[in-house]
Amino acid sequence: MQCFYMMVGIPGSGKSWYAENKLPDAVIHSSDAIREELLGDISDQNHQELVFQTLHDRVLSDLRAGKDVVYDATNVSYKRRMGFLHRVTAVNPQIKKVCVFMATPYILCVERNANRERSVPENVIDRMYRGFDIPMEAEGWDEIWVEGVEPFIGGISLLLSRLAALEHDNPHHEFTVGQHMLTAYEYFDKQYPQWVNDISLGRAVAIHDIGKEYTKVFCNAKGEPTDIAHFYQHERVGAYESFAHTTDLTLHERLKVALLIRWHMAPFAVEKSDNPNKTERKFKGLLGEDIWNQVMVLNDCDRHAH
Structure with missing residues (x-):
């Protein structure tokens, strides 16, 4: 069965690593990679419409070609996730839609981000964390996976x-x-x-x-x-x-x-x-x-x- 995977998580949560290492047979389309390709700077947030229009076009094109596809971006808004799922379903209602939620602890995300060569401003990560919509089955997913959790001891x-x-x-x-x-x-x-x-x-x-x-x-x-x-x-x-x-x-x-x-x-x-x-x-x-x-x-x- 053809699969569409949407990564969901704040910066530093391990989305890209997971996609590359756990979903090796799928084509990965990443908002960060597209920023670097089109704008020469992975941190450039000034051309979001161009970046995401390109990302969406590429994801949908590969889905039409019958490929398994990973959509790698933060995807913190349930409204935007639902909106894109409608577009995926319009391509082929039989595509299996999987949400991969990286529920990595916030402090670990911040630490990882700080150690990156090109980091996201911490206030941006904080804003996403406070505005995060956890994935819901009602959005239209066939499956939701939860990864990256560190259990609370006690x-x-x-x-x-x-x-x-x-x-x-x-x-x-x-x-x-x-x-x-x-x-x-x-x-x-x-x-x-x-x-x-x-x-x-x-x-x-x-x-x-x-x-x-x-x-x-x-x-x-x-x-x-x-x-x-x-x-x-x-x-x-x-x-x-x-x-x-x-x-x-x-x-x-x-x-x-x-x-x-x-x-x-x-x-x-x-x-x-x-x-x-x-x-x-x-x-x-x-x-x-x-x-x-x-x-x-x-x-x-x-x-x-x-």
């Missing part, structure tokens, strides 16, 4: 103990981050007995705010100093980091944990929307009604643990 109890020392420094929360997540899980255990055997939902409730450890800042969205802490995009970062804390689960369960964490703030967006019903339909259409209902359970546990 288990959930050690994680919650460590985060019990992390203050929220925000009037919306009385408890520390660790206490909040533990309280949320206790609420889940008591209020949702019908869900307690769903290991993915339970794990997501227990670690839903781990991203706050990496996103705590004392400034507003404009970068202006504030007296209280903010945790912008903690749900995205938490979803990324969750894979280190789910290595005991199946791949499907791990992806579901990350998915629930990624979208656990969505009900707040529904409430703030000018058209809540329309916004909720959008989320249901993206995630499916079953996952959306579980997002609502997680969100309820979150609200009752303040």
Whole structure:
């Protein structure tokens, strides 16, 4: 069967190495290689439209020729991934579509990048990390592979103990981050007995705010100093980091944990929307009604643990 592989990961995560060493029979088309070819500089970010138009043309051309193809770029946006998958399907609906997600720890990505001859500015990597959309089956993948994870040693109890020392420094929360997540899980255990055997939902409730450890800042969205802490995009970062804390689960369960964490703030967006019903339909259409209902359970546990 013909295969299309899309690499997904921030700079330094090992995407190109994986493609070259683990997918040797596929033709690799890389955004970095095209930048160097067309612009003479792998770091040039000023001609993105030209680079990606060339990349897309080459990928689709080789797919039409019946070849197995690797699309090697960061691909951090689920909307862009879905958009390109539609184009792949239009070439041939029978092509097997595989997402290869490099869930390499952020700090390791930064270290690798710093040791490169031509590195990406760290603020660019940070922006991608905070804006990362973990891959979802709903995007249209036949398979999602998760690679590069370094398991957290110590288990959930050690994680919650460590985060019990992390203050929220925000009037919306009385408890520390660790206490909040533990309280949320206790609420889940008591209020949702019908869900307690769903290991993915339970794990997501227990670690839903781990991203706050990496996103705590004392400034507003404009970068202006504030007296209280903010945790912008903690749900995205938490979803990324969750894979280190789910290595005991199946791949499907791990992806579901990350998915629930990624979208656990969505009900707040529904409430703030000018058209809540329309916004909720959008989320249901993206995630499916079953996952959306579980997002609502997680969100309820979150609200009752303040």
